[in-house]
Amino acid sequence: MQKALVSIAVAASLGLGATAAQAAILDDVKAKGYVQCGVTGGVAGFSAPDSSNVWTGIEVDYCRALAAAIFNDADAVRFTSLTSQERFTALSAGEVDVLSRTTTWTMSRDTQLGISFVGTMFYDGQGFMVREEDGIESALDLSGAAICIESGTTTELNAADYFATNGMEFNTVVFVDQDEVVKAYEDGRCDVYTTDSSALASERSKFADPDAHIILPEIISKEPLGPSVRSGDTQWFNIARWTYFALLEAEELGVSSANVDEQLGSDNPAIKRLLGVEGEFGAPLGLDNAWAYQIIKLVGNYAETYERNVGPDTPIGLERGLNALWSDGGIQYAPPIR
CATH class of the missing domain: 3.40.190.10 (Periplasmic binding protein-like II)
Known part of the structure; x- marks a missing residue:
């Protein structure tokens, strides 16, 4: 009996320790009040500063979405310009909380550098x-x-x-x-x-x-470009991953920054879950239940970030191609929120 109690106590202790370790990055981010995002020195449409040092780009918008989910403030993010040689060291060392820097997801990077890729923000070649x-x-x-x-x-x-x-x-x-x-x-x-x-x-x-x-x-x-985080913090990885998925899910469901408030009254169960009207999907992430609503309201959906940064009507002029939703002939796809 004593051995069983000791085993339970040890397991509980280890569980609490693991939970505390997993929440470390989110706690640190909340304590400092912003997300530190590693980006390029300047690739127009992806991450680049203007003359006033205001950063824009599809990868910048991802970081702004992450800040929106956590703080309900898309501007609660700071940017660190990193070279190709610096980026992985900076992420592993904790100098940045997330790397969103035209980085290709490969097996060696995913398994040997102590980092985890969140998803593919942009399918490239x-x-x-x-x-x-x-x-x-x-x-x-x-x-x-x-x-x-x-x-x-x-x-x-x-x-x-x-x-x-x-x-x-x-x-x-x-x-x-x-x-x-x-x-x-x-x-x-x-x-x-x-x-x-x-x-x-x-x-x-x-x-x-x-x-x-x-x-x-x-x-x-094949160049699947996507953000990455340090390995070992499951909660932070999930926040980073589901921020990306929320952008895609919002586009597929037709929820945008322009209509998100109206969509709060939707009868569609999937929209209700996305916007936090129904279900409890924020708590497992350590976030408010309106985390995805905040992303969409302040940043938009995936289509909005794509079109304003790299789409056909920008100087970059890129068609969606593989980056269209799966339902529109592309391969962008988000698991359901349920």
């Missing part, structure tokens, strides 16, 4: 950009080319695989920072600029003459 005057129409015409690449990325490995597979040679011109890569390409230090196709479109939109540069048709890799 690596492409190539060249000058129109060079008359190149296909990536298969790039043998022997000098290619500008950012170091510490999957871009290097993908390019090496592609050229080796097709029996072509190439010369890499490697830089630590993406801004350096872009400047080198603009200055003519290389023939080709390669990175995720969305980033190519983003950088081209900022050129003095965007039409003088073309993005070749070949996509040579």
Whole structure:
């Protein structure tokens, strides 16, 4: 009997310890009053500051959604600009609470770095950009080319695989920072600029003459880009993951920042659960029951973040493609809130 009681006491103690450890990041975030978000130095449409240091982009909106869910304040977030070499160390060391920085979800990153990917905010693939005057129409015409690449990325490995597979040679011109890569390409230090196709479109939109540069048709890799958090804190991981899912679920259910207050009176059970009118889905996350309502009210749904940052009517000009909902021919999909 005594052994049983001791076992129960030990198990209870371990359970309380695990719960306390799991809540550590949320407690720290609440104590300081904001979410610290790791982002790029500036990729238009994804994460970039303006002249007043106001950050915008689809990845910035994700961080704002996280702040909205926790604080009911989308501005309760601060941004840390990180290079490709710095990003994982900064996340693991706790310098940022979440990394939302055009980062590809790969097996080695997911299993060896002590981080966990939340989901795929943007399905992408690596492409190539060249000058129109060079008359190149296909990536298969790039043998022997000098290619500008950012170091510490999957871009290097993908390019090496592609050229080796097709029996072509190439010369890499490697830089630590993406801004350096872009400047080198603009200055003519290389023939080709390669990175995720969305980033190519983003950088081209900022050129003095965007039409003088073309993005070749070949996509040579899968680049699922998404936010990540430190492993080991289940509660924080769930908050980060369901913030992303709430953006998707809201779009699928037709709930937007413009109609969310009206939708509080909806008879649709799924909408009721999403907005916290029915059920108790905030408590397991350590959040208010209106956490998803706050996200939608203050940031919008996934379609809103996409359209205002990278959509067809922006300088980036990207169609939804794979990033459309599953019901619209894409592969974006959220598990149900129930």
